[in-house]
Amino acid sequence: MKIAIIGAGNLGLAVAKGVLHSNGATTMYLTKRNTTEIKDFEKYGNVTVTSDNQEAVKKSDVLIFAVQPGHFAAILEQVKDLLTEKHVIISTITGFSISKIEEIIGSERYIIRSMPNTAISVGNSMTCLCTNELGKKRIDLAKAIFNRMGHTLEIPEDQMQAATVICASGIAFWMRLIRATTQGAIQLGFDAKEAQELAMHTCNGAASLLIESGSHPEEEIDRVTTPKGCTIEGLNEMEHQGLSSSLIRGIVASFEKISHIKKG
Ligand SMILES: NC(=O)C1=CN([C@@H]2O[C@H](COP(=O)(O)OP(=O)(O)OC[C@H]3O[C@@H](n4cnc5c(N)ncnc54)[C@H](OP(=O)(O)O)[C@@H]3O)[C@@H](O)[C@H]2O)C=CC1
Numbered sequence: 602m603k604i605a606i607i608g609a610g611n612l613g614l615a616v617a618k619g620v621l622h623s624n625g626a627t628t629m630y631l632t633k634r635n636t637t638e639i640k641d642f643e644k645y646g647n648v649t650v651t652s653d654n655q656e657a658v659k660k661s662d663v664l665i666f667a668v669q670p671g672h673f674a675a676i677l678e679q680v681k682d683l684l685t686e687k688h689v690i691i692s693t694i695t696g697f698s699i700s701k702i703e704e705i706i707g708s709e710r711y712i713i714r715s716m717p718n719t720a721i722s723v724g725n726s727m728t729c730l731c732t733n734e735l736g737k738k739r740i741d742l743a744k745a746i747f748n749r750m751g752h753t754l755e756i757p758e759d760q761m762q763a764a765t766v767i768c769a770s771g772i773a774f775w776m777r778l779i780r781a782t783t784q785g786a787i788q789l790g791f792d793a794k795e796a797q798e799l800a801m802h803t804c805n806g807a808a809s810l811l812i813e814s815g816s817h818p819e820e821e822i823d824r825v826t827t828p829k830g831c832t833i834e835g836l837n838e839m840e841h842q843g844l845s846s847s848l849i850r851g852i853v854a855s856f857e858k859i860s861h862i863k864k865g
């Protein structure tokens with residue numbers, strides 16, 4: 602597989618690391634305007650770092666766009682005449698619809714929108730996917746690419762904004778929860794390193810428990826909460842302070858912001 606990542610910034614580089622981690626490409630092009638800080642990636646023999654998007658497009662089959670929304674249209678204009686039937690166009694761009702992409706490059710191209718998160722760098726992204734009409738013929742390819750770097754779910758395009766909040770921004774939300782738990786553990790006497798270790802592995806264990814058992818979270822909570830015990834005491838205090846409510850409100854605020862990004 603010949604992959605180009607157009608826009609090797611935070612997400613693009615996370616995808617690049619995921620591809621390297623999973624041996625997912627025969628060749629990989631990484632592009633950005635200022636390439637100095639990512640030149641190191643060329644130590645992996647099959648990687649080319651360049652600011653020439655057109656060269657990357659010509660030499661690759663799968664094009665993963667990971668630039669800021671405001672840059673995307675101009676970059677598509679720059680490469681549209683080089684696109685052929687070999688190309689699968691994958692956009693990770695927030696709020697940029699398939700119809701807007703088709704307005705620039707036409708509908709006779711395989712177009713896939715993908716919403717991964719930065720855990721793709723360690724092969725553990727939750728990635729949502731949707732396609733244009735023609736792109737349906739390449740959805741299995743896209744799933745194969747992203748399943749090597751985590752888990753995928755195909756969704757209708759109108760759920761893409763919500764998926765961005767839950768899965769992409771979600772990484773930041775979960776990090777903050779892990780950080781807060783770490784601070785609590787420090788207050789209870791662990792040193793900072795141990796506190797983080799306890800917080801992250803407990804978080805990982807909670808997620809694994811749900812993934813492997815298929816249980817509802819409340820079922821697992823019931824197994825932990827001894828009547829009159831310390832768990833229910835802590836949980837109820839967290840709820841009195843608005844834990845669930847603040848998470849839900851944050852998610853909704855984040856979702857509303859995407860609508861503004863989309864309009865902008
Ligand atoms: N960060 C995340 O976790 C996620 C981000 N997204 C979406 O992915 C996209 C990228 O986000 P993120 O990685 O955070 O943003 P960054 O700003 O970190 O990365 C964008 C990159 O695009 C490069 N770029 C800008 N213009 C060009 C150009 N003309 N040709 C090639 N490269 C260019 C920039 O480098 P330079 O200036 O050197 O060109 C920069 O490195 C956004 O649309 C975002 O909404 C989606 C899911 C998760």
Ligand SMILES: O=C(O)[C@@H]1CCC=N1
Binds near residue numbers: 695769
């Ligand atoms: O914060 C943002 O707008 C982008 C989209 C999801 C993650 N980062």
